[in-house]
Amino acid sequence: xxxxxxxxxxxxxxxxxxxxxxxxxxxxxxxxxxxxxxxxxxxxxxxxxxxxxxxxxxxxxxxxxxxxxxxxxxxxxxxxxxxxxxxxxxxxxxxxxxxxxxxxxxxxxxxxxxxxxx
Amino acid sequence: xxxxxxxxxxxxxxxxxxxxxxxxxxxxxxxxxxxxxxxxxxxxxxxxxxxxxxxxxxxxxxxxxxxxxxxxxxxxxxxxxxxxxxxxxxxxxxxxxxxxxxxxxxxxxxxxx
Numbered sequence: 009x010x011x012x013x014x015x016x017x018x019x020x021x022x023x024x025x026x027x028x029x030x031x032x033x034x035x036x037x038x039x040x041x042x043x044x045x046x047x048x049x050x051x052x053x054x055x056x057x058x059x060x061x062x063x064x065x066x067x068x069x070x071x072x073x074x075x076x077x078x079x080x081x082x083x084x085x086x087x088x089x090x091x092x093x094x095x096x097x098x099x100x101x102x103x104x105x106x107x108x109x110x111x112x113x114x115x116x117x118x119x120x121x122x123x124x125x126x
Numbered sequence: 127x128x129x130x131x132x133x134x135x136x137x138x139x140x141x142x143x144x145x146x147x148x149x150x151x152x153x154x155x156x157x158x159x160x161x162x163x164x165x166x167x168x169x170x171x172x173x174x175x176x177x178x179x180x181x182x183x184x185x186x187x188x189x190x191x192x193x194x195x196x197x198x199x200x201x202x203x204x205x206x207x208x209x210x211x212x213x214x215x216x217x218x219x220x221x222x223x224x225x226x227x228x229x230x231x232x233x234x235x236x237x238x239x
Contacts, residue, residue: 041227050132050213050229051170064226099169113158113217115227117169 010034012118014100020124021090028086029121033102040083041115042075043099051099057083058105090125097122127152130216132230140238143204147233149214150196157225158217159190159197163210164232170213173199201235209237 013032021027033040038059043051054073055065059080072090077083087094101115132149139145151159159176174181176188176197187200197214211232218225 043229048231050130050232053226053228056226113160113175113227114172115162115170115215117171119169 014118031100037102039103041101045097130230136234138236147199151216160215162213
């Protein structure tokens with residue numbers, strides 16, 4: 009499978025615990041995005057990387073959230089001291105940032121990691 | 127004001143009908159515009175990019191109005207399989223530079239037989 013993969017697909021945790029999600033983008037893609045989606049809403053931007061550099065982080069992201077992409081390939085999103093309000097689908101997407109006629113800027117999403125905080 | 131806003135929906139239309147969605151964006155510097163489709167419990171997938179001159183892909187037509195800062199999606203001769211949530215997305219800068227992609231809240235479409 010050469011698409012974006014996310015792990016785990018489902019995570020149930022107790023309030024106060026830490027959780028970490030992993031995203032493996034399409035191999036040649038240099039941009040990687042994290043979004044959060046709740047029922048009935050669109051994907052909410054969290055942060056994104058170009059290669060290993062984290063270029064922007066949403067102000068909605070509290071200091072309990074941190075993301076890394078240490079070697080410009082896979083990325084991790086960690087949530088510390090989880091709260092019930094963190095329950096959501098966490099989506100990762102990748103794209104190829106290269107100005108080319110065939111490059112539409114399309115984001116390719118993984119299937120998401122669903123977090124339930126009890 | 128949200129950066130990207132869409133018709134709230136839901137739209138419930140009969141098969142064969144024409145349906146149109148609008149989406150407004152707040153950043154006048156936005157350069158790239160997209161429509162994504164999201165099926166229930168699935169990830170979003172690109173439906174089509176939106177170009178300045180407007181573009182068509184089969185039954186789907188996308189338009190951009192920079193002056194009024196909105197994009198639209200028209201679906202003609204709707205099929206049952208068109209039932210999904212349609213998300214507009216805006217890239218807040220020239221594609222060749224680093225910029226984030228912001229999504230609207232989505233418009234849910236249901237096609238009835």
